[in-house]
Amino acid sequence: MTQYYLGVDVGASFIRIGVVNVNGEIIDKVKVPMPQEGDEDTVANIIIKGARENLGKYLPSISAVGIGSIGPLDLKTGNVLIAPNLRWRVKRFRLYAPLRRGLGLPIVIGNDAMASVWGEYLFGQGAGRNNVVYVTLSTGIGMGVVVDGHLLVGKDGNAHEMGHAVVDIESDLQCGCGGYGHLEAIAGGGNIPKSARWYLEKRYRGQMSELALMVKEGKATTPDLFNGFKRGDPFAVEFIDYVLKAIAAGVANVINAYDPEVVILGGSIFLNNVDVIMNGLNKYVKRYVANRMPEITGTRFGDDIGIIGAAALALRVPESLKPFIESQEKSQ
Ligand SMILES: [Zn+2]
Known part of the structure; x- marks a missing residue:
């Protein structure tokens, strides 16, 4: 059977x-x-x-x-x-x-x-490799890690919580977990509208676009901001660039910690914005990494x-x- x-x-x-x-x-x-x-x-x-x-x-x-x-x-x-x-x-x-x-x-x-x-280690782009990282960019951000063929689990099963890596020590934007400067607070799909509003109020000094006004009124969604970036809206260009740097810093932290052969990305935010995010990672990860660079790629399995x-x-x-x-x- x-x-x-x-x-x-x-x-x-x-x-x-x-x-x-x-x-x-x-x-x-x-x-x-x-x-x-x-x-x-x-x-x-x-x-x-x-x-x-x-x-x-x-x-x-x-x-x-x-x-x-x-x-x-x-x-x-x-x-x-x-x-x-x-x-x-x-x-x-x-x-x-x-x-x-x-x-x-x-x-x-x-x-x-x-x-x-x-799954990537057994069947995907991690197959045949012993050191594999998977990063999900979705409503939240999580990272799974296989080191020397061993799945990292931790004492309660939460060794993957690198979504709460600190990537902005100056940030006073509070994460859902209570911490500050966390990757997930800045770049988690569920948090991006709030993160954009924080960025607009605390850091943005550029031209106020229609999208920036929507952000101010709490009306801009995560897709609005990525679409704004793609069409060159001045606020979205600056804010999404900040988000991309934060993601790159989070990915670099996990590369520095675990020395993977490959980093594989997935999750709805990634899958809806593959080119924007891959370009951002190619541009920024190197500046934060100490170890020899691994391959960085997207999952072949989508959702x-x-x-x-x-x-x-x-x-x-x-x-x-x-x-x-x-x-x-x-x-x-
Ligand atoms: Zn957090």
């Missing part, structure tokens, strides 16, 4: 569920909106329902389920802590216990960036990397996740 794995990508906006074969290819998939509130088991119940109703015919052939989730995680219990800026009435949602019970299959949980780097990476965690369970799975099983 053909063997499949279920890959579940739990993002800030969508939950993507896919059936993946042993070669890392998606056979079938479904996308459902991420609920904006609920109780501890809402997310798990949506995953179970989505899998049963849309992918039910594959379930008898599924060997294991991999999850790549937004964080922060508490990997000892297999729960996800809810960021304080989300309006959930509960402080965490449970994944391991309800999914293990509801699906009756082995469950492997990791952070989304951690899952994506594992699907989340599903492929999550399935990859279940398909070949990283050694560094195994003690956490034992602990999740005990804490059920």
Whole structure:
């Protein structure tokens, strides 16, 4: 019988569920909106329902389920802590216990960036390499790291939180986590409108464009700002250049820390602005890097990397996740 794995990508906006074969290819998939509130088991119940109703015919052939989730995680219990800026009435949602019970299959949980780097390491542009970094530029920013063939996990499963790397020590713009000068506060897709307003008030001395006025009134979206950059709006050109420098500094920090052979980028902000971001990285990363430059490239999997990476965690369970799975099983 053909063997499949279920890959579940739990993002800030969508939950993507896919059936993946042993070669890392998606056979079938479904996308459902991420609920904006609920109780501890809402997310798990949506995953179970989505899998049963849309992918039910594959379930008898599924060997294991991999999850790549937004964080922060508490990997000892297999729960996800809810960021304080989300309006959930509960402080965490449970994944391991309800999914293990509801699906009756082995469950492997990791952070989304951690899952994506594992997917790239097994099936993508990290294949055949031992030192791989994946950077997701999305609503938030995360980085997954494989060093010497070993997936970095950390004490609670949050070794990937390089989205909170400090890239502007002079900034008084507060990040959702409470810190200052963080990459995610400046360049996270969900934060760019606020970051633009901060930049306009605190740093911008140029010509006021129509877009700058929209930013001032809180009406400019993240796509508005990237589009403004592309057509040469003076405010957007200066602000997005600042965002690109911040992203380059974050990528350089991870290159300096882990000496990767390849850095692979993905996530909605990257995928919608590939040329702008690659040009920015080519221009600015070198100025911040100490180590020999790695290859910097975009994911070949587009949006699907989340599903492929999550399935990859279940398909070949990283050694560094195994003690956490034992602990999740005990804490059920
Ligand atoms: Zn932060």
